[in-house]
Amino acid sequence: MLALIAGTLVASEVGARGWGVESRAWYPAVVGRASDRGPDVLVVGTSQSAAAIDEDLLARHWSAPDSAAARVENLGQGFSTTMAHLCAMRWAIGQRPDLLRGTTVLLEAAGGTPPPDGADGRWYYPGMSHLLVPYVDAGLLERYWGTDHTLEEKLELTVRVATTDCALARLSDRVRDGIVTNGSRVVEKVLAPLAPVTDEDAETDLRAKGGVRTDRAGIDRVRAHTLAGGTDAAPSVRDVDWDATLVAELVEFVESHGGNVVFVEVPMSRAAQRTSYASGRPDPARFKAWAERRRLTILRTHLRFDESDFPDLVHLSASRGADFTLALADAWRER
Amino acid sequence: MLFNSWTFLLFALVVFPLYWSLRRRGQNVLLLVASYVFYGAWDWRFLSLFVASTLVDYALALRLEKTTAERTRRLLVAASCVANLGMLATFKYFDFFVGSAEGALTALGLDASLARLDIVLPIGISFYTFQTMGYTIDVYRRRLRPVRDLIDYALYVAYFPQLVAGPIERAERLLPQLQNERRVTREHLKQGGWLILWGLFKKAVIADGLAGVVNEAFGATTAPGGLTCLLAVYAFAYQIYCDFSGYSDIARGLAKLMGIDIVVNFDMPYLSRSPQEFWRRWHISLSQWLRDYLYIPLGGSRGGAWKTYRNLFLTMALGGLWHGAAWTFVLWGVFQGALLMAHRAVSRRWRPAPNPGRAKRVLQTIGMFHVTCLGWLIFRARDVTQIADFLRRIVTDLVPDALSGPLLFHVLFLAGLLWAFEAWTSGRDAPWERRSWQSGLGWAAVAGLLVGLLILSPSSTHAFIYFQF
Structure with missing residues (x-):
């Protein structure tokens, strides 16, 4: 039995390596593209930033009209955490020490505040460990063991980091997602003729960036999930010690490597706010005061958005994202 | 501690090699300690409840064996049922019944606000209380002789593989296995x-x-x-x-x-x-x-x-x-x-x-x-x-x-x-x-x-x- 288990694992590992599952996306892609110099603008956040900020449009309008287009990279990614961005950025600097020199890092502050998590908060979402694990080194792992996470969480991350080079481990998420996503889509197609037609079927105006699902079923699921997670009660206001958050650490890291941080107030639907703030909302005034004390800019546009601008109730539509991107560039130039 | 967790893997990597290297008595002591660690990893405060349930039925069963008067024997087995069901009623059902009573009173137009315990449900309580109660009832029915060795009995109640979600093991099946030398075959x-x-x-x-x-x-x-x-x-x-x-x-x-x-x-x-x-x-x-x-x-x-x-x-x-x-x-x-x-x-x-x-x-x-x-x-x-x-x-x-x-x-x-x-x-x-x-x-x-x-x-x-x- 033991020989069978060992043989199976070795064979699977060899097979997985043969499949070539190396990924060159996200931060590794930015490092790969930064041949002579780093980007001018780096967008750091979740899929809300990925949907709302059109990097090509921003590149053309970021600088004065007579200047060359800026180099913009949008690293907004669904289910990414501040810690994942921090770890990946540390890794990227390890590859290219000058990557952030002169770069403006646009940090997502959806609804007016960035995520208030400290090191004891969430480092990665279930099923999304690939956004964190490849960038965790021994020092970060030691830090994780010093946090309030449970023994199980600590063991799990340690095993994941220890098996980073194992092709089978890297392959597993991809195979599982592939089976579930593709299988579900096949069944969805079979069921589609039976589904009643609704007015919402036309609203699929979303950018396929940062893991945002643009298919009808995906949009419906995000909508349903957002509506289910919300509460109609007014959110309580949470006091956050912003100096103790990972955002503060990210700001210090960027600044210590020659970059500067600008917060971007990415629009949020009311439904998404109800879900996000179900357990309390960080006090925007307190965040604003902290940012002012740190001399950090918060960019906000004067555009107004309503629920119809968010096809899945979480992500801004492509057309309104373009409006937002242009207004953001204007706000930057006029700041 | 979930069976499908890294913590359990670590636990098993310590417990099993030790178990295989010991004789029966040592194995039982090891398993008892391991079972308490297994249970305590969830919430060590509820271990006391668990130990109390064990001691109550251990003592009642020994007393049952010595007693011949039917009335006293009935009282003893009733004491076991009251202790175990009382524990269940307090920790599992108290807030539910209070909440239901509140609901009923409110429906009748009465303003009711009754005291609640607000305690977390001790994990596996329904399983181990049934197991200990079953043991005492079997001794009462004279289908089983009580166990004198407290370690063996405590292990019967706490045996970690089936502690928190069963199967609800009968004493007549599990106890003899714990009391005798075990051979692990291929x-x-x-x-x-x-x-x-x-x-x-x-x-x-x-x-x-x-x-x-x-x-x-x-x-x-x-x-x-x-x-x-x-x-x-x-x-x-x-x-x-x-x-x-x-x-x-x-x-x-x-x-x-x-x-x-x-x-x-x-x-x-x-x-x-x-x-x-x-x-x-x-x-x-x-x-x-x-x-x-x-x-x-x-x-x-x-x-x-x-x-x-x-x-x-x-x-x-x-x-x-x-x-x-x-x-x-x-x-x-x-x-x-x-x-x-x-x-x-x-x-x-x-x-x-x-x-x-x-x-x-x-x-x-x-x-x-x-x-x-x-x-x-x-x-x-x-x-x-x-x-x-x-x-x-x-x-x-x-x-x-x-x-x-x-x-x-x-x-x-x-x-x-x-x-x-x-x-x-x-x-x-x-x-x-x-x-x-x-x-x-x-x-x-x-x-x-x-x-x-x-x-x-x-x-x-x-x-x-x-x-x-």
């Missing part, structure tokens, strides 16, 4: 390995794979489309089966690695053709416990038709309440009791054919599965309104919505895997004894299960459903 290791692998696959791949979509469907604030409701109930049927039977298989597998046999708790229940057969195949250790310690003492089927119906109904309603402190569980128990009563009444009037044809058997199985699913809807729903909403949608609006595709895919794919394996192995502990296995296909299937476990387990693990009972 066959034990083989069967243990298989049961653990298959149990983990059922739990981590099938049950946890279904959990996400089931939670999404049942968690929606308004009932989803009819097809999603129907598929969510099917999915939950497979989720709860794989979750609970997976736990039981792992428990039995772990025990086998120690040379100990634990009772079989499931026997392919969805192949049942009647409610009676279902309860002979589902959670067998609980069904037998309820039969021996509740149904038969109530009079069983000895007092005529109506008393039999009453006893069936009471047993199942209390069995439902045992599952959890909520009216949906009581309703589920009542539903099961009503089913058994109806089945008994129908069978007595129209005697079923002893050997029905294949088509009839298949239809009966499909019919019984759907009746079972109706029970699972009651069991899983958050309240009675949700049960009504789901049923209404299924009957009046059977069209797909956004969740129908993922749900149908999960049910077809994961339940398909389950059926394929269970049909092939016939649910045996030693499937390699089958001829089809020996062609080499069996070991390829084991390798497939292992790779499937590594690749298909969702990253988010869910606690075993029966931990909450």
Whole structure:
């Protein structure tokens, strides 16, 4: 039995390596593209930033009209955490020490505040460990063991980091997602003729960036999930010690490597706010005061958005994202 | 500590090598300490409750043996029932009854605000209280001699593989194994390995794979489309089966690695053709416990038709309440009791054919599965309104919505895997004894299960459903 288990694992590992599952996306892609110099603008956040900020449009309008287009990279990614961005950025600097020199890092502050998590908060979402694990080194792992996470969480991350080079481990998420996503889509197609037609079927105006699902079923699921997670009660206001958050650490890291941080107030639907703030909302005034004390800019546009601008109730539509991107560039130039 | 966790792997890597290197006495001390660590890892404060339950029944059983006066013996066994059921009533049901009383008073227009305990439910309390109570009742009935060695008895109550979610092991089966030298044979290791692998696959791949979509469907604030409701109930049927039977298989597998046999708790229940057969195949250790310690003492089927119906109904309603402190569980128990009563009444009037044809058997199985699913809807729903909403949608609006595709895919794919394996192995502990296995296909299937476990387990693990009972 033991020989069978060992043989199976070795064979699977060899097979997985043969499949070539190396990924060159996200931060590794930015490092790969930064041949002579780093980007001018780096967008750091979740899929809300990925949907709302059109990097090509921003590149053309970021600088004065007579200047060359800026180099913009949008690293907004669904289910990414501040810690994942921090770890990946540390890794990227390890590859290219000058990557952030002169770069403006646009940090997502959806609804007016960035995520208030400290090191004891969430480092990665279930099923999304690939956004964190490849960038965790021994020092970060030691830090994780010093946090309030449970023994199980600590063991799990340690095993994941220890098996980073194992092709089978890297392959597993991809195979599982592939089976579930593709299988579900096949069944969805079979069921589609039976589904009643609704007015919402036309609203699929979303950018396929940062893991945002643009298919009808995906949009419906995000909508349903957002509506289910919300509460109609007014959110309580949470006091956050912003100096103790990972955002503060990210700001210090960027600044210590020659970059500067600008917060971007990415629009949020009311439904998404109800879900996000179900357990309390960080006090925007307190965040604003902290940012002012740190001399950090918060960019906000004067555009107004309503629920119809968010096809899945979480992500801004492509057309309104373009409006937002242009207004953001204007706000930057006029700041 | 979940069986499918890294913490448990670490725990097992320490406990098993030590266990295999010790003799019986040392093994029992080690297992007792390990079991308390296993339980305390969840919440060490409840260990005191657990130890108290152990000591009470240990002392009462010894006293029962020395006492000949029937009245005193009755008092002693009653003391055990009061202590154990009192613990259950306090920690599991107090807030539920207070909340229900408040609701009733409010409905009558009275302003009621009663004190609540607001305590977390001690994990596994329903299982170990039944186990200790069963032991004392057996000693009272003189079916069993009490154990003098406190370590052996404490280990019988605390034995970690079956501590928090059963099977509810009878003292007459488990205690002799703990009191005697154990030999771990090659066959034990083989069967243990298989049961653990298959149990983990059922739990981590099938049950946890279904959990996400089931939670999404049942968690929606308004009932989803009819097809999603129907598929969510099917999915939950497979989720709860794989979750609970997976736990039981792992428990039995772990025990086998120690040379100990634990009772079989499931026997392919969805192949049942009647409610009676279902309860002979589902959670067998609980069904037998309820039969021996509740149904038969109530009079069983000895007092005529109506008393039999009453006893069936009471047993199942209390069995439902045992599952959890909520009216949906009581309703589920009542539903099961009503089913058994109806089945008994129908069978007595129209005697079923002893050997029905294949088509009839298949239809009966499909019919019984759907009746079972109706029970699972009651069991899983958050309240009675949700049960009504789901049923209404299924009957009046059977069209797909956004969740129908993922749900149908999960049910077809994961339940398909389950059926394929269970049909092939016939649910045996030693499937390699089958001829089809020996062609080499069996070991390829084991390798497939292992790779499937590594690749298909969702990253988010869910606690075993029966931990909450």
